[in-house]
Amino acid sequence: MKHCLQLTLSCPVSPTAFCVGSTLFVPALSPLFQTLRPHFHTFPPGTGDPAGLILGDGYSRQIPGNTHAEANALANFRSRYAELASHNLIPIETVLREAECYATMEPCSVRTSGGPSCALELVRAKVRAVYLVSHSLSSLRIERKVLIQKLVHQGVEEPPDFVQCEGVRILEDGGIVVRRVVGLEEECLKAARRGRS
Ligand SMILES: [Zn+2]
Secondary structure (H helix, E strand, O other), X not given: OHHHHHHXXXXXXXXXXXXXXXXXXXXXXXXXXXXXXXXXOEOOOOOOOXXXXXXXXXXXXXXXXXXXXXXXXXXXXXXXXXXXXXHOOOOHHHHHHHOEEXXXXXXXXXXXXXXXXXXXXXXXXXXXXXXXXXXXXXXXXXXXXXXXXXXXXXXXXXXXXXXXXXHHHHHHHOOOEXXXXXXXXXXXXXXXXXXXX
């Protein structure tokens, strides 16, 4: 998760969107670790993150447009894996089933700009687990919804029934294990708000 926090520093800042980092990885205990080891980097030392291979890093607006961290991490992994086609590696679907994902914020359940939500993208990719910082889950998602609301309906007060981000529910309903990372709440919050007053 500390590696993901570093990624948020690369996000182009936006007055109406958060800075989020996300990493798709294969844990060291995965049976695929040794096979994939020659082709992917491990987490940088000193991040406190567990040993694992980074399949793809993503951050907000990394791919031009209003793109999201988790979807970008998936897209970056898919293009990297396509480049490795000549190595006859295991099918990408098999890798994704062993993959886990860090995100500094709860994956979105609705894209105001259209397209599938990050939570849905992760479900479709069939990743095994998603790690979130425990707060995402309260203050940030409310703030994000208010922000979206402001953007879409200027000055309309946020109705409480629109406040819930459904990301965690979509992930869990889709069979993904959602794990909470405790202790980095403030850092993730600060990173998310970078560039905004
Ligand atoms: Zn998203």
